[in-house]
Structure formats: structure tokens, C-alpha cells
Amino acid sequence: MTENRHIAGLSLDRLERIESHLDRRYIQPGKLPGALTLVARRGEIACVTAQGMMDVERSKPMTRDTIFRIYSMTKPITAIAMMQLYEQGRFLLDDPVHKYIPSWKRMRVFKAGVYPNFLTEPAAGAMTIRDLFTHMSGLTYGFMNRTNVDAAYRKLGLDGRRDLTLDTLVERLAELPLEFSPGSAWNYSVSTDVLGYLVQLLADQPFDDYLRENIFEPLEMMDTGFQVSNLQADRLAACYEYQPGDRMKLQDDPERSHFRTEASYLSGGGGLVSTIDDYFHFAQALCQGGEFQGQRIIGRKTLEFMRRNHLPGNQDLPGLSVGAFSETPYAGTGFGLGFSVKTDVAKSQINGSEGEFGWGGLASTNFMVDPVEELVMIFMTQLIPSSTYPIRQELRAIVNGALVD
Numbered sequence: 001m002t003e004n005r006h007i008a009g010l011s012l013d014r015l016e017r018i019e020s021h022l023d024r025r026y027i028q029p030g031k032l033p034g035a036l037t038l039v040a041r042r043g044e045i046a047c048v049t050a051q052g053m054m055d056v057e058r059s060k061p062m063t064r065d066t067i068f069r070i071y072s073m074t075k076p077i078t079a080i081a082m083m084q085l086y087e088q089g090r091f092l093l094d095d096p097v098h099k100y101i102p103s104w105k106r107m108r109v110f111k112a113g114v115y116p117n118f119l120t121e122p123a124a125g126a127m128t129i130r131d132l133f134t135h136m137s138g139l140t141y142g143f144m145n146r147t148n149v150d151a152a153y154r155k156l157g158l159d160g161r162r163d164l165t166l167d168t169l170v171e172r173l174a175e176l177p178l179e180f181s182p183g184s185a186w187n188y189s190v191s192t193d194v195l196g197y198l199v200q201l202l203a204d205q206p207f208d209d210y211l212r213e214n215i216f217e218p219l220e221m222m223d224t225g226f227q228v229s230n231l232q233a234d235r236l237a238a239c240y241e242y243q244p245g246d247r248m249k250l251q252d253d254p255e256r257s258h259f260r261t262e263a264s265y266l267s268g269g270g271g272l273v274s275t276i277d278d279y280f281h282f283a284q285a286l287c288q289g290g291e292f293q294g295q296r297i298i299g300r301k302t303l304e305f306m307r308r309n310h311l312p313g314n315q316d317l318p319g320l321s322v323g324a325f326s327e328t329p330y331a332g333t334g335f336g337l338g339f340s341v342k343t344d345v346a347k348s349q350i351n352g353s354e355g356e357f358g359w360g361g362l363a364s365t366n367f368m369v370d371p372v373e374e375l376v377m378i379f380m381t382q383l384i385p386s387s388t389y390p391i392r393q394e395l396r397a398i399v400n401g402a403l404v405d
Contacts, residue, residue: 006404006405007041007044007046007047008040008041008042008043008044008046009041009042009403009404009405010039010041010046010402010403010404011402011403011404012046012047012402014398014401014402015039015046015047015398015399015402016047017398017401017402018037018039018047018049018395018398018399019049019051021394021398022035022037022049022051022391023051023052025394026389026391027051027052029246030246030247030248031246031248031383031389032052032248032364032381032383032389033052033053033054033055033056033237033238033240033248033381033382033383034050034051034052034053034054034061034062034237034381035049035050035051035052035062035379035380035381036048036049036050036051036062036064036066036068036276036379036380036381037049037377037378037379037380037395038276038277038280038376038377038378039375039376039377039399039402040280040284040375040376040377041373041374041375041376041403042374043284043287043288043374045280046402048064048276050062050063050064050066054066054235054237054238054382055237055238055254056238056240056250057238057250057253058238062237063235064275064276064277065223065235065275065277066235066236066237066275066276066380067223067228067232067235067236067237067273067274067275068237068273068274068275068276068363068365068380068381068382069237069239069252069259069273069361069362069363069365069382070272070273070274070279070361070363070365070380071270071361071362071363071365072269072270072327072359072360072361072362073272073274073279073359073360073361073365073366073367074192074267074268074269074270074271074272074361075192075268075269075270075338075339075359076282076286076338076339076358076359077211077215077268077272077282078192078195078196078199078211078268078269078338079133079192079195079306079337079338079339080215080286080297080298080306080338081196081199081210081211081214081215081268082133082195082198082199082338083298083302083306083337083338084214084297084298085199085202085203086302087298087299087302090202090203091129091198091202092129093128093129093130093133093337094128094129094130095128095129096126096127096128097126097127097128097129097131097132097137097194098126098127100198100201100202101170101174101194101197101198103170103171103174104127104170104173104174105126106122107123107126107127107138107174107177107178107182108120108121108122108123108177108178109121109122109123109124109138109177109178109179109180109181110147110148110149110177110178110179111177113148114148114151114152115148115151115152115155115156115176116152118148118149118152118176118177120177123138123178123181123182124181124184125181125182125183126182127178127182127183128182128183129195129198130310130337131182131183131191132191132192132194132195132198133191133195133310133336133337133338134186134310134311134335134336134337135186135187135188135189135191135335136182136183136184136185136186136187136311136320137178137182137189137191137194138178138179138180138181138182138184138185138187139173139178139179139187139189139190139191139194140153140179140187140188140189140190140323141153141159141188141189141190141325142154142157142158142159143159143325144187144188144323144324144325146323146324147179149176149177149178149179150179152176153176153190156172156176158172158173158190159190160193160265160267160269160270160271161265162258162261162263162264162265163264163265164264164265165264165265166193166196166197166200166207166265166266167197169190169193169194169197169265170194170197173190173194179322180322183312185320185321185322186311186317186320186321186322186323186335187321187322187323188323188325188326188327190269191269192268192269192338193267193268193269193270194268195268196266196267196268196269197268199268200266206266207266207268208225208226208266212225214297215282215297216278218295218297219278219281219282219285219292219293219295219297220278220281220293221274221278221279221281221282222278223235223273223274223275223278224272224273224274224275224278224279225272225273226259226263226266226267226271226272226273227259227260227261227262227263227273228254228257228259228260228273233254233255233260235275236254236257236259236260236273237254237382238250238252238253238254238382239251239252239257239363239382239383239384240382240383240384241383241384241385242383242384242385242388248383251384259273270361270362276378276380279367279378279380280376280378281293283358283367283369283376283378284376285297285298286303286357286369287369287370287371287374287375287376289303289304290302290303305337306336306337306338306339307336307337307339307341307355307357307371308336308341309334309335309336309341309343310334310335310336310337311334311335314334314343315334316330316331316332316333316334316343316344316347317330317331317333317334317335317340318330318331325387326340327340327359327360327361327366327386328340328358328359328360329348329349329350329393331344331347331348331349332344332345332346332347332348332349332350333348336357338359339357339358339359340357340358340359341355341356341357342354342355342356342357350393350396350397351396351397351400351401352368352370352396352400353370353371353372353373354372355370355371355372356368356369356370356371356372357369357371360386360392361386362384362385362386363381363382363383363384363386364379364381364382364383364384364385364386364388364389364391365378365379365380365381365382365386366378366379366386366391366392366395367379368396373400373403375399375403377395377396377399379391379392379395
């Protein structure tokens with residue numbers, strides 16, 4: 001077959017492999033409800049592929065304007081919001097967190113025991129704001145199911161229960177021990193939720209208002225927020241959960257979803273819903289040095305700083321991680337200020353470029369920005385957990401295989 005249909009140096013014939021691969025491997029066998037994939041290069045969208053169902057029970061097909069729970073793809077947005085305040089001189093990365101949250105001044109580290117009777121020792125050093133950005137804070141997530149500390153998070157509902165608030169999150173975390181001394185290890189955690197609290201504190205306005213005024217409105221991300229309105233409700237996808245035997249069951253019915261009600265907990269780590277075009281506006285701004293369609297959300301030099309590997313000694317995650325979960329494969333991957341950064345393509349065993357950055361969400365959504373190739377890929381679906389299938393790696397192989405110049 002002659003491959004002569006190109007857009008922005010991408011072969012359209014080769015990009016069509018996305019649709020056939022996802023359909024044959026995942027959608028027809030019933031492993032995924034549906035999927036929506038966008039690939040762009042040099043600022044030009046090369047393909048948007050909608051497949052399967054956004055709501056299996058109601059036989060509603062996937063559409064380009066479907067609204068998805070993006071969960072941890074909220075984190076890079078929160079990181080940009082915080083770094084906007086950095087550009088205004090509101091804080092420095094090596095500031096101790098207790099400068100802004102005084103109750104965190106004498107944080108302690110877990111040694112033994114179960115909640116509320118922990119045996120602890122003083123942390124070796126103060127937690128810094130950079131430790132929050134890089135997940136080297138010593139905080140954790142309840143869903144890790146790994147330690148007595150994360151068991152306390154589950155008991156207290158600190159992973160984002162809707163009746164939580166950012167204020168109560170910070171208060172309760174002050175009373176719990178850290179998993180390790182800040183800066184000594186890497187562990188995926190509620191750190192970005194704490195950054196959301198700091199955005200609210202430093203900007204002196206509600207976190208959702210800040211995001212709307214400083215990111216969503218400038219980038220025309222009109223369907224992105226912490227709540228799905230009545231006008232948007234018909235476009236909210238159903239969310240599913242993996243079941244043994246490569247099956248899935250309904251996890252969150254869009255008509256009864258808590259995203260339909262006003263959230264008291266504005267989770268900077270995982271609380272947003274969005275559409276593929278909204279998120280493309282954000283990802284493309286990151287690909288273009290912080291600007292999209294004349295609207296700049298972050299300085300070019302600041303973004304370059306954010307997408308460097310900030311792990312000590314330029315290590316990758318296997319050298320520092322104490323937990324077993326992340327929204328990225330560990331090998332050949334470092335961590336910047338708010339997203340993973342590819343440091344070694346060969347070690348990662350996934351095609352791409354050094355300097356590629358991005359992140360994913362609990363319901364298997366994912367985005368990737370490759371500044372070397374000026375390439376953006378966004379994948380949307382709704383299947384929990386994100387570790388179920390290696391779709392992200394497979395899509396990178398297909399998309400990078402479509403580059404022709």
C-alpha cells in the first residue's frame with residue numbers, strides 16, 4: 001500500500017491503526033466501553049477517532065464532545081496554576097510548606113503502630129513546596145493499600161471524599177505521620193491536592209474560581225470543571241470498573257454521578273471533568289511553550305523548568321519509588337514539576353523522545369506532549385483502574401510509527 005496521505009508530517013494511513021487496534025483488541029471484546037483519541041502535530045490536529053459507547057447501558061455512542069472524568073490529569077493543570085503564582089513571586093520552590101501551613105512545622109515519620117496509635121520519629125528535614133510537586137513529600141494515597149499510614153487515609157476519607165474540604169484535608173494530614181522524610185523517596189500521593197490548597201491560599205480566592213479565570217477561560221476550556229451542569233449532563237460518559245476475566249461493570253452511572261452535584265472538595269489531584277478538545281487546548285499550550293491561540297498561561301522559561309527531571313541526581317523512578325503505583329511506567333522516567341518526564345527512551349522500552357512529558361488518570365485517560373516532535377496525543381476512555389491494560393504504551397508505538405518527517 002502506498003502511504004501518501006499526510007498531515008503535519010504524520011501518515012494518516014498509519015494513524016488509522018489506532019482505530020483498528022482499539023476496536024479489535026479492546027472494544028469489540030468488551031474490555032473497554034469506548035474510546036476517543038486525538039493526535040496533533042505542529043499545532044494541527046491530524047486525527048480524532050471516536051469509537052464504541054460513552055454509555056453502554058443506554059447505547060449512547062462515543063462523541064467528540066463527550067465529557068470524561070479525567071481524575072489525575074487534573075494534576076498538571078494544578079501544577080500550572082501554582083507555577084503561575086511562582087511567576088508572580090508568591091513563593092519559592094525551596095520554601096518549607098510550614099511557612100504557609102504552620103500546623104505542618106513538626107511533621108513526623110511513621111515507625112510502627114496503627115491509627116490513631118502511631119509510633120513516630122521526627123522528619124529528617126522540612127517538607128518543601130518542590131517536594132509536593134515531585135511527590136517526594138512523604139504523603140501517600142489511601143488506595144495504595146500498602147502501609148498502616150495509607151490505612152489511616154482510607155479511614156479518614158482523605159483520597160477525595162466529596163464531603164471533604166481542602167481545609168479539612170490539610171488539618172487531618174497535619175495529625176498523621178509521613179511515610180518517609182521529605183525528599184528521600186518518591187510516592188504517588190495527595191501532594192497535588194495540597195498544591196490546590198496553596199493556590200487557594202496564595203491567590204486568596206476559591207481554587208475553582210482561580211482555575212476558571214487563569215486557565216479555563218483563556219484557553220476556552222468551557223466544559224472543564226469540578227461539576228457537570230444540567231446543560232452538560234447528557235454528554236457525561238458512564239464510568240466502568242475492570243472485572244476478572246477481562247469484563248467490566250458500571251462503576252459510576254452518569255445520571256446519578258456525584259459529579260452532578262456541587263463539590264465541596266475541589267481536588268487539585270483528581271477532581272476535574274473535561275472533554276478531549278478542552279484538554280487539547282491545555283496540552284497544545286504546553287507543547288507551544290505555554291501559549292495557545294494568543295493566550296499565554298505560563299512563561300516559556302517556567303515551562304522548560306517544569307519539564308526538567310527534578311528527581312535528585314537525575315534518577316528515574318525505580319531508584320526512588322517506595323510504592324508500586326503510578327500513572328506512568330517507571331523505567332527511564334523521571335518527574336518534573338507536575339508530570340512525568342521521559343529521561344531514557346531505551347530504558348523505558350517505549351518509543352518516544354527524551355523530554356516527552358505527560359500524565360494519566362484513574363479511569364485510563366492519558367496525555368503525552370513530545371516537544372522534540374511537536375507532538376500531542378490525548379486518549380480518553382472510562383475504565384478503572386488505569387493499570388488494567390497497556391493501552392498507553394501501545395498508542396505511543398502506533399503514533400510514533402506514523403511520523404514520516
